[in-house]
Amino acid sequence: MSVPAGGSTPADNPPPAARGDWPEDRRVGRTTDVPLLSRTGHDRGHLARSLPDPAEGRPVRVLLVDERRTVPVREGGAGPELVYDERADFPEGGIYLGRADGVAYAAVRTPQGVGVPGRTVDRWAGLREVGGALGDLDAGLLAEAVAMVEWHERNRFSPLTGARTTVERAGWVQRDPESGVEVFPRTDPAVIMLVHDGGDRCVLGRQAVWPAGRFSILAGFVEPGESAEAAVAREVAEEVGLEVTDVRYVASQPWPFPQSLMFGFVARAVGTDLRVDEDEIEEARWFSREELRAGTGPRALPPAVSIARHIIDRWAAGDLC
Template structure:
């Protein structure tokens, strides 16, 4: 299977950093027990350990790279096949506690986004996608997104929802089977729409949720409901959260957001009304910004935008026309 480059979505300014990938997911091999056993016995196979969304990463210059081990050196835990690269190397994730030596180092665990220069070159740290996702290469970013998403799903689906029996991992970590009733349970994602709303004056609408401190603003977003199209979800969410009517929803790109299992689908939508009526449980502040006004608010520190890891940042910068500063 050819690996498709999807890092530059049509119409978006800049890449979607969690949509990168450089391996064939090799779905046809997941049910081949003999191949899985052979791949696990191969010392060339690479294994990344993932623990509650974190993995070990090493700073190398201005980037980070995942720390892999051979299968023989990997800890015991559930195994998930992540795929095979163009050179035939197989990649697995193992859900297990991270090795202790790295956690005892001075930069043992990173809990907020970091610049490469903040960590000594060669230092190994425990970190998640929010902390180092933008600093990983295409191969490692794709592998970690995949591993984190699978680990999150498995951690909440250990038992059969029908009979309560403990389920068993099959198909390289892509199915859980109930030994009592034979039911198969597959990893799921939660589809969500995220939209930059602009009006006839080409102002964009940014908002702040009640869980965010003052100044932290982003575009609107929400989950798609059962039986609902993406376009209807865009219009419904905007109307519910800020009381604005929109039309002309235009799809721009998507990326996984495995916190724990969302798939974010990005849109532009044109407002046909501009009066703001906020749902205070969801939105405590919303404002229309022209480009000059947004730039001034960012430069003064009055407003801070989502990180470059998010599709929200890409939507805002695409509307603005060039990269912006002022991360959360």
């Protein structure tokens, strides 16, 4: 039960024509913070409590999210910035995202091609493309907005009665009108792991749906009743036939494609013979640190916005073992 190493689920792999937002990049070894990890400049504490009128009579900044999960972006002096629609009131159908500096933020689903009144938009872009280059406030809001829009799109009917749900609490609850049961947003835990030989080699794999030459680390969903560490061992055994030990946690990353939370690990292989399950991945190979540093290994690696790339970079730099 694998997920692509960037973190999205098999059912949500974009078609080939939609994968242009994964820039080709073969250089590794930079030690950076995990993109989107704890990157938030807004207050989400309100979401654990009963929500009052989120706007309270103040203007609201609204992020428009279209069906491709892209949002309006402009090129600022320090890099890309999200473009918000400034509204006097909380929008109908809006999803409350939180506050920053006293300003309320919301997300609204919108058709493609809709403009932002009075604002300059240079392009519409997705989280994979610009998430790693955004400031903390924009990055946190975009990850939250995409996750919540995905949840609403996929949960329009009650899992109990099949009745169409009604949206309450500024987008954070869907209620079954027949049973009265509240349905809350869900997050699917997944593991993503770099498997190494205890020395200078690691295993990278590729899926057939990826562009030619792209490799990444292994990944998969956590199953019911299973710990994250057990999921690491099971997925590695299923995908490449290796037993692992020394499973060590690195970091986590929200990955709303559609609603995953990626838990990153490194693990040491017991043995080096790869037995690839071709139902899971197309190919797997051992690569050395030198190959990754020199750019003589895979033709392409995961994008900088992904935790997969963060773990590869840290391992290649010698920070993880």
